[in-house]
Amino acid sequence: MEPSVAERRGTESPPEPPARFARVTRLARALRPPRGRGRRIAAWCAIPPLATASVVLGCRAADTDGITPVPQLLAFLPWLLVPVLLGLLLAVAARWAAGCVWALVAAAATGWFTQPYGSPAGPEPSGPVVARLRVLSANLEYGGATDGLLSTLRRERPDLVSVQECDVRCATALDSPAVRESYPYRNIVTGTPAEGSAILSRHPLRNEEGIDATLAMPRSVATVRGQRVHVQVAHPMPPEPGGVDLWRAELGRLRAYAAGRGDEATMVAGDFNATQDHAAFRSVLDTGLRDSARVTGASRTPTWPSLTAPLLGVQIDHVLVSDTLRPRTARFLDLANTDHRALLVDLDLYAAP
Template identity: 75%
Template sequence: MPPLAVVSVVVLCRAADTDGITPIPQLLAFLPWLLVPAALGLLLSTAARWPLGCGWALAAAAATGWFIQPYDGGSPPEPRGPVLARLRVMTANLEFGQAREGLLSALRRERPDLVAVQECDARCAEALGSAAVRKAYPYRSVALGDSAAAGSAILSRHPLTGAEGVRGTLRMPGAVVRVAGQRLRMQVAHPMPPMPGQLDLWRTELGRLRAYADGRGGEPTLIAGDFNATQDHAAFRAVLDTGLRDSARATGVSRTPSWPSATAPALGAQIDHVLVSRGLRPRTARFLDLPHTDHRALLVELDLYGPQG
């Protein structure tokens, strides 16, 4: 039965910790919705009085349900000691810079301390360079690319020093932020999406983000942006397995979709994330709707702790 065959192949790839080949990575992004064809298979098997098909459908639904659970991975232990600062971190993909006005409105309304912006074009850079934005965010790192989708930016209320970012087709700048005397490493994420014919590139760029996370040392680190991947992708779980915590997962909203905004939150995938190392504890996470972009922004509140032993 085709619906059950599709569900079975995708779930087997998930269980085998592989993203497979097209269309497996694309289907993995919507893994929870595979319960629909599994239920359809059960209905059809029941109507056809096919016991084997009923068992197959129930097994496929049970396996899908098992993997819908939030992924724990190599989450770090809870930080200890005094809280140095409480930070609000926002990430937003502006879809070719079109949502720049919506971003500016969100900045005024939500007043995040650190902002990771993806798909920031020349018009976006100009808007972020206005006197009002510079007054609110005097520290920044803007990296424009050769297309409207390629640029990214980091905005900060705290002193910021530019750092070598992660190499990719799209710009992924990095920085070191000084907060309450503590160094905080910040990295924008925006690997290429898993398009047919480009899966190797997608895996390679997520692999570079994993290498950055794995080589972070003991300093508090956050990676924020559009990862073009969900917790059901092995390439993304490999990043988490370096000991990073997904802020949405930590605050109970690990399955809230962030893309595409046209159907979220009813239907979609969570591909926008804020990942944090030990020394940062997520307190809340909210997804915000911005006009003129296919992504929802993510706003996370974090506690920053002092050096951890």
């Protein structure tokens, strides 16, 4: 006698779930919050640091600086490893598989973006070396480091100097007979202690109209061994809360200036208030200028704040140069009474193509 339908249904094994359904089930189990009160608390505590790091890394990947507080956090991008590792430890404690994967992906992205941006020095120019130049860039913090600057000028004897935050004391000191003897050519713009800037040169200068900005960014053309070198001071406003658009706009003016120089020897030096992790600064580099610190292998050496540098800080002071100016060395100098470290670059000036 054949078994009834009910008997057949009771003896038949249930059908195997489709493979796709099985994969979805495994994913759902991985994403499921961990069991136990302590584990759930650890998982919830892991979310804020991982989410914060992910937002900043997402903006970095999207090539945008976003809105406050993203631009401020982007400046410290390598230090995102701290909240990421905290999130990983909490996810491990919670036995939260999805949280562990999330943290590992964020750590890998941070490591990837920590790499130096832009290409190192390209092919060496075909022309001969016309001159060897030493360039100094220093932010004096409202003129407080004027004495340190004067000592550095006597000791290091740079050929071209870019000074930011040069107050009245600074301007008076740079106009003294002793300084004039060594640097007979200058372009000094005075203003409030933060606004003043200056260009000093051992070579003849022709001063031009600088970039229109909140803080003075003067411009000059130096004649070195018969060759013109365009020198532009950089000092855009910092990306403070409520001032990100202004910061972005002033960096955009620096980019427009750099893009308009073509093959001419060009140098943009100063306090950019930006790091390689800011899209607005990378757009300046994308015009073809190279960061001297990057070329010499020091792209992550901090210049601000000097109180904690070089152990902790960010590099916001840069000397950017065009192809016919080839950096050989870059050194970071500590000056008293300023929150910035000075940057001293030795480079070769090649004949124009």
